[in-house]
Amino acid sequence: MSLTSKSPRRVTAMALGVGRRVLPRYGHRFSRHDFTLPQLFAVLVLRQFTRNDYRGIVAMLIDWPTLCSDMQLAKVPHFTTLQKAERRLLRDALIRRMLAQTVALLHRHPDTSLETSPLIAEAIDTAAADSTGFELDGASRYFVRRKARSPGLYQTTTYRRFAKLGVVADCDNHLILGTHATMGPRPDVDQLLPLMGGMCVNAVPQRLIADAGYDSEPNHILLREYLNITSLIPATAGRPTLKLPTGKWRYLMATAFDDETYGQRWQVETVMFMLKRHFGSALTSRKYQTRRREMNLRAVTHNLMILRFAELFYRAFLTPFLTHLFLPEQGLRNPAGQQRDRDPPRDDQSDAASAATGITMLLTRFLRCSK
Template sequence: MAQRAVARYSSKFSKRRYTLHQHVVLLCLKVRKNTTYRALLDELIEMPRIRRAIGLTELPSPSTLCKALGRLDMAVWQVLLNLSVMLLPTNGVVAIDASGFDRSHASKHYTKRAKLTIQQLKVTLLVDTSANAILDLHVTTTRKHDTKIVPALIKRNTDDVAILLGDRGYDDQKIRVLACEKDMRSLIKHREFSPLHKAWNARLDADLYGQLSQNETVNSSLKRKYGAFVRSRYWWKQFRELALGCFIHNLDQSL
């Protein structure tokens, strides 16, 4: 997949000691093992089979891998995520929901005692409910409302979504109209301000709408496997780290 999505070297002036393909694999392995750069390289000393598989004759330094994460654009990880979706048997029933990831791994006790304020990243996932495949993600550092996030995700994934499931947080007529324009069926609960809204909610297909919980399952799986926080200190690297986790999740599902 890295060979299909990424050039062999970052530029013609590269020293060519390591390829970007090798960097992609090592960065994925770091997130998969939920470890640090230095700990990963210490473990790679005892992994000759993996080094042979990717043609790695000598180990890079931790700073080399850290710089590689900053060098590989978010668009690259987006392409890799799209390629990983093709490995899974999706059916077009897609659930959307958001979750929070901490931007520091400091303990809650420490942050409370030190009176620190650590903002969370808001991560919105599009999850195909049949294969628990992550189709797309949106990450923001602000308190952007859910209804403002959905349109961009719908437009980017028109061909992959047949039925869109969402909770009351996505109750917006503009989203329903946009989904209709893109030939999608939207199953989004209404906020109950009148008896008519209650009647509309009662008419929802309960079995189909119940698949919305698969999104929460995937969110929980990401946090349990790869950690509920991001290790990077810069926001653009944090975004890429989360996209990396989604890509690896799809690979795990396919295996």
């Protein structure tokens, strides 16, 4: 299992640095400018990290002035400010960009500037896909078991809806590369397409491993022929007979399956365990969209906790790694002296970045063809 940080201050520092790379400084030029959007994002990450509610994290910040000083907060935000920021900052498109920044930070070379470096796509050797469910209430398993179906019997199974999160994880470092949040129960076989659409653009997997829940010929075609990713999915979905599958790629899985590489699929199970161990198996949100945003925020916070130990790889810096995440105020301005409201243009894209752009174009083409 990857090492994760248990320090709220260090995780908040990572969140503040990622937020400054992704988010504009303020939501509007005529806003009150009490808090910057990266500061509010860091508070939301801290709330998820401490498993707190909005009022609880506000009380925690009031009692912890050192943490407010680290985030350069002039005052503690009201809990309704955080609730409105959560709705605005945790959209799917921004979640993808934040995941992309965590991947870029982990693979960043020592001589790369944090302020001006473009998103350079990284070749991921092996990635794994899977999904997991989150409970929607806080009822204990003991209570569910003791709730009798009839006198003298235990209720061992409950049939109800739950929140479902699909992830694509890097098998080398347990970073989450993409998410797809929805509601369950529902099968996984039709979830691979939106899951690949939710991946960060700077991660290019060479192989993708998934269990039999994703087994279908269209999924193999999507990965191998459109995205140029080697798929490894056992052809055992449903009730397989003694006959070999008729599809080209499912036939290949049945006759020349790589069991040794497939053994790395358990890495994504480790990621699921880490998510539930750190943040719990139940969600606190009550509405569909807020549940989706909460699951996506857990994925981003998970990556930030892993990134805390990335400083071990950057000893070429003369200053600690985390100090580069606290960008000075002058670093947020362009050479003309104007305030930076958006990310700087990225003209110098590498060949790998072009490959990532091609994946997005192929995915769009596949979506059009499937309609």
